[in-house]
Amino acid sequence: MVEGQVYPVSDEWKKRAKVDAEGYEQLHGRSIADPGSFWLEQARRLDWIKRPEIAGDWSFDEDDFHIQWFADGKLNVSANCIDRHLKTRGDATAIIWEPDDPNEQAKSFTYRDLHREVCRFANVLKREGVTKGDRVTIYMPMIPEAAFALLACARIGAIHSVVFAGFSPEAIAGRITDCDSAFLITADEGRRAGRTVPLKANVDKAAAQARALKKVIVVRATGGDVAMTEGRDIWYDEAVRDVADDCPAEPMGAEDPLFILYTSGSTGKPKGVLHTSGGYLLWASFTHELAFDYRPGEIFWCAADIGWITGHSYIVYGPLANGATTLMYEGVPNWPDASRIWQVVDKHRVNTLYTAPTALRALMAEGDEPVKATSRASLRLLGTVGEPINPEAWRWYHHVVGEDRCPIIDTWWQTETGGHMIAPLPGAHALKPGCATKPMPGIDPQIVDADGNVLTGEAQGNLVIARSWPGQMRTVWNDQERFFQTYFATYPGKYFTSDGCRRDANGDYWITGRVDDVINVSGHRMGTAEIESALVLHESVAEAAVVGRPHDVKGQAIYAYVTLNSGVESSEELRDTLIKWVRSEIGPFAAPEAIQFAPALPKTRSGKIMRRILRKIAEGDTSSLGDTSTLADPAVVDHLIDNRIS
Numbered sequence: 001m002v003e004g005q006v007y008p009v010s011d012e013w014k015k016r017a018k019v020d021a022e023g024y025e026q027l028h029g030r031s032i033a034d035p036g037s038f039w040l041e042q043a044r045r046l047d048w049i050k051r052p053e054i055a056g057d058w059s060f061d062e063d064d065f066h067i068q069w070f071a072d073g074k075l076n077v078s079a080n081c082i083d084r085h086l087k088t089r090g091d092a093t094a095i096i097w098e099p100d101d102p103n104e105q106a107k108s109f110t111y112r113d114l115h116r117e118v119c120r121f122a123n124v125l126k127r128e129g130v131t132k133g134d135r136v137t138i139y140m141p142m143i144p145e146a147a148f149a150l151l152a153c154a155r156i157g158a159i160h161s162v163v164f165a166g167f168s169p170e171a172i173a174g175r176i177t178d179c180d181s182a183f184l185i186t187a188d189e190g191r192r193a194g195r196t197v198p199l200k201a202n203v204d205k206a207a208a209q210a211r212a213l214k215k216v217i218v219v220r221a222t223g224g225d226v227a228m229t230e231g232r233d234i235w236y237d238e239a240v241r242d243v244a245d246d247c248p249a250e251p252m253g254a255e256d257p258l259f260i261l262y263t264s265g266s267t268g269k270p271k272g273v274l275h276t277s278g279g280y281l282l283w284a285s286f287t288h289e290l291a292f293d294y295r296p297g298e299i300f301w302c303a304a305d306i307g308w309i310t311g312h313s314y315i316v317y318g319p320l321a322n323g324a325t326t327l328m329y330e331g332v333p334n335w336p337d338a339s340r341i342w343q344v345v346d347k348h349r350v351n352t353l354y355t356a357p358t359a360l361r362a363l364m365a366e367g368d369e370p371v372k373a374t375s376r377a378s379l380r381l382l383g384t385v386g387e388p389i390n391p392e393a394w395r396w397y398h399h400v401v402g403e404d405r406c407p408i409i410d411t412w413w414q415t416e417t418g419g420h421m422i423a424p425l426p427g428a429h430a431l432k433p434g435c436a437t438k439p440m441p442g443i444d445p446q447i448v449d450a451d452g453n454v455l456t457g458e459a460q461g462n463l464v465i466a467r468s469w470p471g472q473m474r475t476v477w478n479d480q481e482r483f484f485q486t487y488f489a490t491y492p493g494k495y496f497t498s499d500g501c502r503r504d505a506n507g508d509y510w511i512t513g514r515v516d517d518v519i520n521v522s523g524h525r526m527g528t529a530e531i532e533s534a535l536v537l538h539e540s541v542a543e544a545a546v547v548g549r550p551h552d553v554k555g556q557a558i559y560a561y562v563t564l565n566s567g568v569e570s571s572e573e574l575r576d577t578l579i580k581w582v583r584s585e586i587g588p589f590a591a592p593e594a595i596q597f598a599p600a601l602p603k604t605r606s607g608k609i610m611r612r613i614l615r616k617i618a619e620g621d622t623s624s625l626g627d628t629s630t631l632a633d634p635a636v637v638d639h640l641i642d643n644r645i646s
């Protein structure tokens with residue numbers, strides 16, 4: 001990593017930014033010294049039905065473990081994202097929607113339009129029997145109705161659980177069952193890069209396994225032919241014809257659940273991360289305004305999918321809470337050609353673009369021409385999220401895309417954190433390629449060693465957060481014990497992020513990547529244990545071990561070692577079968593890039609798979625395998641090295 005390269009805050013940004021270096025120090029200082037009054041003051045950015053008088057009430061200690069924010073407050077999240085803007089900016093654009101196919105018409109919705117659409121959607125949900133506290137699974141393409149559906153749930157107090165449209169029927173069924181969701185919203189088909197995705201057909205397969213499911217609401221997106229099950233499935237366009245244009249917003253306690261979002265961990269099945277209403281919305285709104293220096297009238301484009309936390313917080317909740325214009329894009333950055341993302345920037349005069357390093361690396365590989373063919377004059381700020389950005393991609397983003405005039409906000413955060421945790425503020429912090437720089441106000445990061453000793457000054461170790469913040473997840477759905485054990489047991493009294501981190505001499509934080517068995521493939525977070533479980537479900541597989549190895553574009557690629565049942569012969573055909581198997585068990589993005597058949601895996605005498613060795617072999621770094629003396633059978637390693645897939 002090239003170090004020492006620093007991009008100071010430009011004079012222009014010093015002048016125009018809401019928060020400068022001194023302002024940041026003050027904000028952060030106050031947030032830590034007097035969090036109670038700091039957060040009650042910040043709470044004023046929301047519209048409360050009952051204003052809270054208590055800010056944080058939490059303890060990370062096992063015998064008194066609890067996390068609450070603004071617990072005596074009452075509000076409605078959808079009213080905060082829509083109704084309160086009607087008076088002042090009812091005719092301002094809330095959502096711009098850009099379709100997959102550039103020859104189709106874009107759409108835009110004012111806040112007044114959004115109010116009507118969300119109310120009507122909410123009325124359909126109510127009529128179908130959805131009530132406060134019910135779980136509603138949302139399996140949608142990137143169409144405006146996806147945003148309407150989230151906000152409609154929030155309006156009536158239903159808890160949404162969005163399942164990314166790339167997940168397989170198996171994965172949908174598991175998530176429906178885990179949160180006992182009787183309702184599901186989907187579309188006939190999705191579209192991406194000119195292809196269709198059979199969403200309704202996937203839901204039908206999932207429904208066969210998910211007995212909790214009672215009603216399926218289907219939005220007509222492509223007009224494709226789909227099967228409808230009488231009594232269970234209804235067309236949204238038919239249901240919405242005769243509902244009222246208004247729907248009162250349900251008063252909700254600040255700690256009432258807003259949504260569940262499943263995410264992968266190092267063990268077991270995906271966890272249902274639960275976020276609640278007041279603290280989450282406050283955090284989404286606060287971080288959106290600060291990190292992106294957002295001002296009314298600007299066009300904000302978060303090029304993520306609504307199926308992930310980035311889409312929840314920075315396509316829907318944060319921007320709309322702030323009265324922003326948020327752009328929603330149905331397609332992918334490089335279709336029909338490598339200029340598309342920049343064409344969309346020009347077409348809608350986007351001011352802030354927020355995307356993932358993996359997308360930038362893919363675009364960078366196409367050269368500078370597709371970028372230079374566009375103007376990008378509207379851009380003033382760039383952002384990245386989801387994985388560490390390599391300095392080369394950072395510099396390309398800065399120099400070629402932003403023509404050296406747009407700061408890059410490298411935001412480190414997680415599904416669990418609700419919003420940005422460590423990120424530069426454009427008017428306050430000098431930028432360093434690959435560095436997330438400084439904690440947001442309210443965030444108290446620490447670096448600890450393996451024994452939990454807090455390291456000071458320049459240091460490298462594991463990243464923990466020493467105090468709660470409003471956007472923190474509140475529990476794992478239905479499994480408070482797992483919540484505590486996963487995040488608070490490793491370093492007592494602290495939230496463990498599972499990320500490694502380094503702090504440099506200026507006190508800037510550099511995220512070095514996960515320290516657990518979670519891998520990040522094209523910005524998709526996956527537990528290696530999940531892929532292993534899928535592989536061993538296949539009748540030919542006795543055992544599997546999955547590791548990540550570096551990949552130029554995807555960040556990491558999936559490398560699987562598979563031991564077959566006795567009597568089963570390895571073959572290319574079986575390799576293909578297993579790759580297809582994983583696609584259907586989890587989703588296309590979880591398909592291994594390489595499967596190496598292995599007669600045995602390297603294990604310790606107590607039977608533990610030595611993943612460190614498997615990672616090194618997959619990376620092709622076999623000269624430094626480290627200590628193999630604890631292996632039960634060292635000969636296994638030679639066989640693995642000889643048969644490595646490059």
Ligand code: PRX
Nearest residue numbers: 385386387388410411412413414415511525
């Ligand atoms: O390893 C970190 C990486 O993504 C993980 C969180 O993944 P997920 O919950 O899917 O949320 C992604 C969107 C927030 C983290 O534990 N990560 C995220 N942002 C960065 C990052 N790693 C380095 N730099 C980042 N800016």
